[in-house]
Amino acid sequence: MSVVETAAEEQSVVIMPSGRTKAIGVIMAVIGVFTIWIFAFGSDASAHSQITFNPINLGTDAPWLVGTLTVASRWTNLILGLLMVAIGVEVYVRRPRRLVMARFGVVAIMFFFALLVWVARTPGPAPVPYINLTALLINASAVTMVLIFGSLSGVMCERSGVVNIAIEGQFIGGAFLGSMIASTTHGFFSFYYAAIVGAVVGGLIGLLLAFLAVRYRSDQIIVGVVLVTMLTGLASYFTSQVFTPFPQFNTGNLAPNVAIPLIDKIPVIGPVLFNETAFFYVAIILVGVVSFALFKTRYGLHVRAVGEHPRAASTVGISVERVRYINVVLGGAIAGVGGVALMATSGQFQPGYTNGYGYIALAAMIFGRWRPSGAVVASIIFGLSVPLAQLLGQYNVPVSIYILNMFPYLITIFVVAGLIGRVRAPAADGIPYKRE
Amino acid sequence: MTNTDTVTPDESSPVPPPGRARHKIWRPSAQSPIVTAALALLLGLAVGAIIIIVTTPAILDAWRSIFHSWSGIGHAIKVTFDNVGAAYRAIFTGSIVDPASLWHSITTGHGWDNTMTPISETLTYTSPLLIASIGVGIAFQTGIFNIGANGQAVLGGIAGGVIGSMLHMPMVFHLPLTMIAGIIGGMIAGAVPGVLKAYTGAHEVITTIMFNYVIYSFLLFVVLSTPFQQPGQQNDIGRMMDTTAQLPPLFGTSSGLRVNYGIFVAAAVVVFAWWFLDRSSMGFDFRVTGANPTAARASGINAKRVIVIVFLISGGLSGLAGMVQVASTTHFIDGTFLIGNAGIGFTAITVALLGRNRPMGIMWSSLLFAALGVGGRSMQAATGIPLDLATVIQSVIVIFVATPVLVKEIYRLRGSSESTLQLANKGWNS
Numbered sequence: 001m002s003v004v005e006t007a008a009e010e011q012s013v014v015i016m017p018s019g020r021t022k023a024i025g026v027i028m029a030v031i032g033v034f035t036i037w038i039f040a041f042g043s044d045a046s047a048h049s050q051i052t053f054n055p056i057n058l059g060t061d062a063p064w065l066v067g068t069l070t071v072a073s074r075w076t077n078l079i080l081g082l083l084m085v086a087i088g089v090e091v092y093v094r095r096p097r098r099l100v101m102a103r104f105g106v107v108a109i110m111f112f113f114a115l116l117v118w119v120a121r122t123p124g125p126a127p128v129p130y131i132n133l134t135a136l137l138i139n140a141s142a143v144t145m146v147l148i149f150g151s152l153s154g155v156m157c158e159r160s161g162v163v164n165i166a167i168e169g170q171f172i173g174g175a176f177l178g179s180m181i182a183s184t185t186h187g188f189f190s191f192y193y194a195a196i197v198g199a200v201v202g203g204l205i206g207l208l209l210a211f212l213a214v215r216y217r218s219d220q221i222i223v224g225v226v227l228v229t230m231l232t233g234l235a236s237y238f239t240s241q242v243f244t245p246f247p248q249f250n251t252g253n254l255a256p257n258v259a260i261p262l263i264d265k266i267p268v269i270g271p272v273l274f275n276e277t278a279f280f281y282v283a284i285i286l287v288g289v290v291s292f293a294l295f296k297t298r299y300g301l302h303v304r305a306v307g308e309h310p311r312a313a314s315t316v317g318i319s320v321e322r323v324r325y326i327n328v329v330l331g332g333a334i335a336g337v338g339g340v341a342l343m344a345t346s347g348q349f350q351p352g353y354t355n356g357y358g359y360i361a362l363a364a365m366i367f368g369r370w371r372p373s374g375a376v377v378a379s380i381i382f383g384l385s386v387p388l389a390q391l392l393g394q395y396n397v398p399v400s401i402y403i404l405n406m407f408p409y410l411i412t413i414f415v416v417a418g419l420i421g422r423v424r425a426p427a428a429d430g431i432p433y434k435r436e
Numbered sequence: 437m438t439n440t441d442t443v444t445p446d447e448s449s450p451v452p453p454p455g456r457a458r459h460k461i462w463r464p465s466a467q468s469p470i471v472t473a474a475l476a477l478l479l480g481l482a483v484g485a486i487i488i489i490v491t492t493p494a495i496l497d498a499w500r501s502i503f504h505s506w507s508g509i510g511h512a513i514k515v516t517f518d519n520v521g522a523a524y525r526a527i528f529t530g531s532i533v534d535p536a537s538l539w540h541s542i543t544t545g546h547g548w549d550n551t552m553t554p555i556s557e558t559l560t561y562t563s564p565l566l567i568a569s570i571g572v573g574i575a576f577q578t579g580i581f582n583i584g585a586n587g588q589a590v591l592g593g594i595a596g597g598v599i600g601s602m603l604h605m606p607m608v609f610h611l612p613l614t615m616i617a618g619i620i621g622g623m624i625a626g627a628v629p630g631v632l633k634a635y636t637g638a639h640e641v642i643t644t645i646m647f648n649y650v651i652y653s654f655l656l657f658v659v660l661s662t663p664f665q666q667p668g669q670q671n672d673i674g675r676m677m678d679t680t681a682q683l684p685p686l687f688g689t690s691s692g693l694r695v696n697y698g699i700f701v702a703a704a705v706v707v708f709a710w711w712f713l714d715r716s717s718m719g720f721d722f723r724v725t726g727a728n729p730t731a732a733r734a735s736g737i738n739a740k741r742v743i744v745i746v747f748l749i750s751g752g753l754s755g756l757a758g759m760v761q762v763a764s765t766t767h768f769i770d771g772t773f774l775i776g777n778a779g780i781g782f783t784a785i786t787v788a789l790l791g792r793n794r795p796m797g798i799m800w801s802s803l804l805f806a807a808l809g810v811g812g813r814s815m816q817a818a819t820g821i822p823l824d825l826a827t828v829i830q831s832v833i834v835i836f837v838a839t840p841v842l843v844k845e846i847y848r849l850r851g852s853s854e855s856t857l858q859l860a861n862k863g864w865n866s
Contacts, residue, residue, distance in 0.1 A: 165641070216839045221581060221641060222789060226834045229782055233827030234487075236776065240822040241491045352776065359645045366642070402657035409646040409653075413628075416646075417638035 018095050025092030027418060028107045032084030035111060039118035040081055043073035047121040050130035055138075055271045063270040068130065073121040080114045104419065108381070115388075125396035136387055137272040141280065142345040143357070144383025146171070148283045149338025150361025151368065151375035152290050156331030157206075158370055159294055160324045161307040161428040162213050165224025167335045168358025169231035170205050174198035174339020176235050179349040180242075182340075183251040191255045191278070194340050202336015203329045205231070210328035214321050217432030228358070236351040243349065252348030255279060279341035286334065291372040303327055307426035310433040320433050356409070363412045367419070370426060378415070385411045469792055473801070475843050476790075476836035480829040485520045487828060488821060492519050523819050527826075530814020531558045531807035549691050554810070556695035562806040563698035564589070564761040568784035569802050570709045571622075571753030573793040577713060578746045579726035580633075584644025585754040586781025587651035588625040590774050592755020593762045594658055595621025597674050597769045600681030600762075602664070607680040614681040615701070615759055622755015623748050625651060630747025634740040640747075648781075656771050672771030683764040698764040705753060709795040712749075722746060754781060783809070783827075786834040805830055 043049075051069045084107050090096075091103060120131040150167045157164035181194040209227060212218045243250040255277040264274040273280075294300040302323055305313040310320045335358070342357065343349055360382050367381075368374025385408040393401035489495050498515035501508040529535070531554050541551040568585050575582040582588075596618035603610070629643040658664050659672045666673045683696045713719040725732040725742050733739055757780060762769055774780060787805050791797030812826030836843050843849075 212835065212839050212842070216841050218839045222838050223835060225581075225583060226786060226789075226831050226838070229786065230828055230831030230835070233824045233831060237487070237822045237824035237828060238491065240824070356645060356649050359642065363642045363646070366639070400657050400661050402653045402660065405653040405656075406650045409649040412646045413632070413638070413643050413650075416642050417632040417636045 029088030032081045036081035040077035043121045047073040049073045049117040049120040063265045066267040077114045119395045139387035140384045143386045145283045146342045147361045147379035151365040153331040153335035154365035159307045160327035163220040163430040166227040169228040170202040170335035171339035171354045172231045173201040174336035175343040178340030178343045198336040198340035199333040203333035206329045206332020210325045214324045255344035287372045472840045476833045480833035483832045484829040526815040526818040527811030531811030556693040557810045558807045559695045563702040564757040566702040566802040568757035569787035569798045571750040572784045573788035575750040576793045577726045578722040582750045586779045587648035588622040588751040588754035589758030591625040592618035592622035593758030596759030600677035601675035610680040618755045618759025619752040622751040626747040626751015630744045634743040674769040677767045696764045698760045
């Protein structure tokens with residue numbers, strides 16, 4: 001960190017230390033061996049697995065139907081496992097300087113597929129002889145969307161040099177008031193109002209954080225954690241004071257899906273990506289908007305300058321305080337909408353139903369190296385792990401459901417520790433700025 | 437706690453020297469952290485009062501009536517004060533002493549058990565909170581933010597519960613063994629993020645929070661699908677600890693007072709923390725690492741070793757706190773152990789911050805926060821206002837304590853103390 005890098009430095013390729021590259025190679029090979037050992041030889045030699053792609057409820061705008069993929073469980077998993085081992089060995093031996101993460105992504109997808117094949121094997125313990133991939137991905141898209149909102153909020157705040165640990169609190173605030181508004185208003189715009197209120201409450205929490213962190217230079221991590229504690233307490237308090245006596249304020253309406261004509265007919269992709277709630281499209285659009293704003297506009301250059309070297313930014317006439325206030329409030333508003341989105345896809349507000357998604361979103365942002373696009377990839381990984389754990393429980397996997405529920409959090413720990421390790425945050429991230 | 441409220445800023449007091457102004461801690465001046473804490477407490481109670489006002493229908497109705505006639509304003513103010521007063525009175529009488537009951541006991545000489553119950557409850561809840569907060573505070577002093585204290589306490593409680601209920605032996609061996617089990621349980625939960633931070637650089641804020649969720653799942657697993665589940669039970673309840681593994685009440689079970697030998701464990705932990713931080717060479721290494729990581733590295737302190745050991749100590753103390761919590765109150769673990777507003781690990785973070793990470797400061801602030809929690813329970817029983825109000829008040833207090841300049845501005849105090857609470861390692865680059 002001795003060299004002060006300029007904010008314009010953004011194109012540099014991430015080069016991993018070779019020790020970590022070797023470790024990642026070993027990890028991939030171990031995953032491959034595990035696949036062969038458990039998934040391939042754990043299936044009957046004669047077992048077959050079916051993976052279906054058509055949505056469960058075929059309504060009027062169902063996609064074009066496609067057939068079922070049937071594969072021989074043992075042989076498929078054996079081949080997949082061998083491929084994983086091969087990629088792991090290749091990384092270990094050659095130590096490529098680039099695209100290690102891309103290879104890891106391929107291994108992760110193969111592992112995911114091998115897992116599905118193993119789970120759906122017949123004869124096997126599964127209650128139904130097939131797995132519906134589309135249904136799984138639809139469930140994953142809901143969690144992924146929430147995490148995208150959260151990690152975008154993190155990117156906004158941290159690029160300007162303020163650590164926003166309070167994302168979880170903004171989720172809680174947005175979900176609470178969102179539920180209230182969505183339950184008391186009716187019609188098409190119900191969730192539209194809820195989103196606005198969620199943005200306002202998230203922005204206000206962000207304003208409080210900015211007020212304490214920018215004006216009074218409090219420790220941002222401490223203030224953030226305490227804000228989450230406070231909002232958890234407040235949500236619990238108001239739930240028993242308002243929602244329990246007046247259940248009509250918390251009916252748990254779900255947001256309606258808005259199908260995009262024509263492209264929602266594409267198998268798998270259509271139902272997963274183009275037949276979603278409006279919040280999902282907002283999240284996708286926001287990824288583009290935040291990316292563009294941060295990396296292609298003058299204001300984005302100011303933001304990154306403030307996050308990397310506030311004194312230099314101040315010298316050329318950028319108001320550090322103003323930029324930080326604006327970004328933290330906007331980031332808070334994004335997280336607040338994320339809270340409404342969470343509520344709009346999972347129903348009635350309950351204390352503690354954010355499940356630590358705010359913190360997982362932070363991890364996703366770090367994994368994505370403080371870029372919106374990277375954060376999306378990380379959000380997908382975490383978003384998949386949540387419904388996958390639930391699905392494995394339904395398919396009678398010989399592991400307790402409580403252990404399976406650890407899955408998303410263990411993956412987060414594994415990703416943060418194993419794949420990322422020491423990271424390079426914006427240089428002034430978390431450090432209060434004091435004007436001379 | 438409230439006797440410092442009357443302190444006025446002393447303009448003639450000299451500005452304390454920079455650095456650790458520990459010996460001047462009792463000097464009543466605007467610089468004193470105690471004054472800041474007391475003023476923050478008042479602000480926290482004020483915020484709590486506002487929340488009570490906007491959520492109590494009776495108060496809102498009274499204020500609504502002034503739209504009809506101005507004569508209602510006196511009534512509205514009276515209703516407001518009655519309700520808020522009742523809530524705060526319940527917190528006080530439920531956690532410290534009920535004056536009526538005390539007067540009765542003094543004049544008649546009977547009912548002392550009844551009179552002492554609130555303070556006994558407060559002390560009962562102080563012990564685990566104090567132990568966990570010391571653990572968090574030691575980590576803070578080293579520049580490590582251990583948000584995983586709650587998970588570590590849960591794992592310590594599980595380990596203590598297993599040893600305390602599934603082994604049988606005389607108390608002389610059983611109780612110490614149960615405590616050691618709790619410490620080891622917490623150490624295991626603390627070691628994982630510690631080793632990960634030291635050897636892979638994973639930031640502890642993420643890993644400890646994630647580990648909390650992992651341990652909650654593990655708790656459900658343990659109490660629902662292992663031999664540790666109470667025999668003959670379908671619900672998420674663990675086995676009852678043997679009496680030989682419980683921390684016995686100080687005045688015997690017949691008194692009904694729950695205050696127990698846990699307070700001696702807590703006192704021992706305070707003494708240990710004071711000795712460790714102020715007198716031992718490893719504690720010195722810890723504090724140097726926390727105050728200036730670069731200087732620590734330059735002077736040859738092994739940063740990785742410090743990180744792992746601080747997590748072991750912090751986790752071990754949190755685990756002991758979980759064990760004390762089980763062994764002194766419920767004697768069994770269920771699926772809601774330390775969840776929600778019972779999560780002493782999260783309260784411990786606020787306590788450590790309020791106590792400025794010093795053992796004595798943590799002792800006073802854990803007494804205060806335990807009193808708020810216990811009093812909150814009696815407030816919930818007496819007035820129906822949810823216990824979570826105590827959590828909110830605690831958080832508000834800590835936010836103000838973390839921002840002393842704001843407190844001084846609100847009260848228009850003089851003094852240019854810049855000693856805000858800061859972690860040494862900021863952001864993710866540490």
